[in-house]
Every structure is written in structure tokens, then in C-alpha cells.
Amino acid sequence: MGILEKRGGRLIVHLPRELDHHYTEEVRRRVDAALRTEAIWELEFDFSGTAFMDSAGIGLLLGRARMMRALEGRMFVSHMNEQIRRILALSGIEQHIRLEKEEYDEK
Amino acid sequence: MKNEMTLAFDSISENEAFARVAVAAFVTQLNPTLEEVADIRTAVSEAVTNAIIHGYPSEVHTIVVRARLQEDLVEIQVNDEGVGIPDVKRAMEPLYTTRPDLERSGLGFMFMEAFMDEIRVESAPGLGTTIHMKKRVGRGEQHQEGS
Ligand SMILES: Nc1ncnc2c1ncn2[C@@H]1O[C@H](COP(=O)(O)OP(=O)(O)OP(=O)(O)O)[C@@H](O)[C@H]1O
């Protein structure tokens, strides 16, 4: 599953179609392995291919945001659909952590 | 129209997607909006995931999901015969979780409450848990016609 893309110090995580308890496990394992072994200061979670997310996805994002903060790096989420935006808004994730909800624009 | 269905499946994480997709497909008979289907899918996913993670933490057992459609009302029950919840009121508080070690964040019940019209939790330690949820669907279009 080619979900990780490294561009310089940025790691882009192309999330699976459904981000539930089942599918977060592999994403967590692979992202954490990359954060442990590579120099990464920017982590982007790309939801382009993701149709569904529940609380398991919030747990995944919160955990990785904590790690990025410890590394003094940044974290982004991008390309969320309406269902996922509602989940993010309801979770209050923007208030509890510094999660920058920006579309990454290619320059 | 009235229609009922029951699903019984093993408490393994592969079945989370199966359960929410099956219930969502069943509910389409009532012509729900896309948003209503998304709401139901999320609520079912939360309840089933809780049964798998919390209800049956160490063994695989059976989870039963029932759905009943009547007029514009969807009623859903998610049942496990697992460990049960000692303090339901506390468990339903936002951000309350007994499994921070698994990166759970205590949002499941909050999402069920936000996305369904009604939720009731029946639980007893050692006996298991049943989540009862209700939602009225498919009225968006009628509303627009009337306005
Ligand atoms: N079916 C169940 N059996 C036993 N305990 C449960 C069950 N469902 C929920 N609980 C208890 O209620 C708590 C709160 O559930 P809730 O879904 O709100 O949060 P969570 O599952 O811990 O985290 P999240 O859903 O955000 O991943 C759980 O931590 C657990 O202790």
C-alpha cells in the first residue's frame, strides 16, 4: 500500500478510503516508523481518496499532532470531503491542538 | 412502509465497514439525504467499534445489529454481551475514554448523539451493552417542496 510520500522534509500520507479503527492501525504503524527513522518537519494528511472517517481518525490525528509538536514540526490536513469536515469541526480538534486546516498549495 | 433486518457478526475490526455499509444500504429505502446516510454510517461505525474494542476487549464474540424502518423513522440497535459499562453517564461525557493507550479520544458517544436524533444506552457490568438509536430521515425534500 503506497500511502507514504516523502518530499524533502515533508511526509505526505495518502489516507485510505475509509479511516476507521481497522484502517487506522496500518497508517499509524507506517507513519510512526517514518517519524522515528527519517527527518520530517512537516506532516500532511491527504484525504483526497478518503470518503469516510470516524473517531478513530481523530485519535490518529491527535496522536500524530502530539508527535509533531514534540518534533517542533507542523501538521496539515488537506482535501477533506463534507462528512470529514463535519467530524473534524465537531471533535473540536482545532482547539485542542494546533492543527492547521489548510489546503496545501503547490508552489 | 415497515421493514426490519438483523445482522450478527464476529467482533473483528474488518466488520466495522461491513456493518455501517449494510445498515446504510438498508436505510436507503426511505430516501434519506446523503447527509443523513453519512450520519447513520458514522453512528453505526462508532457503536460497532465500541462493541469490538471495549465490549469484547480480549476475545472474539458476536455483535448483533438490528435496524427497523417505519414511515420516516430509522431505529438501530447495536448489541454486545461483553464487559458492560459501569457508569453510563460518565462514559457518555465528551472526551471520556478508558482506552487512551489505544489512542481513543472519547468522542464516539458524542458523535452518536450529534448524528442521531436520540440515543439510549442500556448496559450492565458483566452482561453487555445495547445502544438504541433513532433518526427521522428523508424529510428534507418534502420540507423544500412546502417552503
Ligand atoms: N460496548 C461497550 N462496552 C463496554 N464499554 C463501552 C462500550 N461502549 C463504550 N464503552 C465505554 O465508554 C467509553 C466512551 O466511549 P466513546 O465511544 O465515547 O469513546 P472511546 O471509544 O473511548 O473513544 P473514541 O470513540 O473517540 O475512539 C469507552 O472508553 C468505554 O470505556
Ligand SMILES: [Mg+2]
Ligand atoms: Mg468509541
